[in-house]
Amino acid sequence: MARKFFVGGNWKCNGTTEEVKKIVNVLNQAEIPSEDVVEVVVSPPYVFLPVAKSLLRSDIKVAAQNCWVRKGGAFTGEISAEMLVNLDIPWVVLGHSERRALLNESNEFVGDKVEYALSQGLKVIACIGETLEQRESGSTMAVVAAQTKAIADKIKSWDNVVLAYEPVWAIGTGKVASPAQAQEVHAELRKWLAENVSAEVAQTTRIIYGGSVNGGNCKELAGQADVDGFLVGGASLKPEFIDIIKSATVKKSA
Numbered sequence: 001m002a003r004k005f006f007v008g009g010n011w012k013c014n015g016t017t018e019e020v021k022k023i024v025n026v027l028n029q030a031e032i033p034s035e036d037v038v039e040v041v042v043s044p045p046y047v048f049l050p051v052a053k054s055l056l057r058s059d060i061k062v063a064a065q066n067c068w069v070r071k072g073g074a075f076t077g078e079i080s081a082e083m084l085v086n087l088d089i090p091w092v093v094l095g096h097s098e099r100r101a102l103l104n105e106s107n108e109f110v111g112d113k114v115e116y117a118l119s120q121g122l123k124v125i126a127c128i129g130e131t132l133e134q135r136e137s138g139s140t141m142a143v144v145a146a147q148t149k150a151i152a153d154k155i156k157s158w159d160n161v162v163l164a165y166e167p168v169w170a171i172g173t174g175k176v177a178s179p180a181q182a183q184e185v186h187a188e189l190r191k192w193l194a195e196n197v198s199a200e201v202a203q204t205t206r207i208i209y210g211g212s213v214n215g216g217n218c219k220e221l222a223g224q225a226d227v228d229g230f231l232v233g234g235a236s237l238k239p240e241f242i243d244i245i246k247s248a249t250v251k252k253s254a
């Protein structure tokens with residue numbers, strides 16, 4: 001079975017109510033391929049999730065950008081998986097490199113979060129990726145394998161997981177990975193899943209690319225055999241996000 005193309009828009013810590021309404025309006029008016037061809041998920045900051053969800057067309061889903069590692073309670077400032085479920089938020093982004101780097105989220109902590117979010121019925125966009133220093137020292141695969149293993153060790157099923165490969169050096173820098181660089185890591189990750197989880201999980205799990213994806217570079221990246229979609233930051237706040245969603249048809253016709 002073919003893997004359905006997946007395009008996520010990570011709005012990060014941006015926006016006002018007015019701006020959110022504007023982006024939603026652009027998305028609602030866009031002509032995009034059907035849900036059979038592409039799964040589209042946008043991830044506003046927590047506080048805008050209800051408004052975005054209530055205004056968005058039904059074929060575009062929403063994701064939170066994070067959630068607490070276990071059941072809610074006395075954890076000031078945190079948002080629990082249960083709360084997201086209560087609000088009918090189907091997806092959550094976990095392990096984003098900005099949180100790993102700036103908030104010291106370890107591989108193990110991210111693995112625990114993925115396990116707990118899945119146990120509550122959320123679907124997870126799990127992010128991994130190496131820094132420039134790690135790439136230059138030749139440890140890219142060791143780094144992303146360790147990040148993936150910390151997740152694989154904790155979960156029983158990959159059915160509700162999308163793996164997002166986001167090289168840190170490509171995020172917000174305008175320095176996109178070349179199609180060959182992205183394909184190389186995605187293929188290695190699929191091989192890692194085949195050898196360490198199962199052939200079926202390797203075949204069915206979507207591995208999406210993130211890092212300076214834009215309307216100009218998305219088609220060539222989408223044409224790579226193991227690139228099953230994108231997690232888009234900056235460009236997901238702009239109308240060119242529509243072009244990125246449309247790059248799903250490159251895959252369809254391949």
Ligand SMILES: O=C(CO)COP(=O)(O)O
Pocket residue numbers: 010096166170171172173174210211212213231232233234235
């Ligand atoms: O971090 C990203 C998506 O999660 C990528 O961000 P940019 O697309 O802005 O590089």
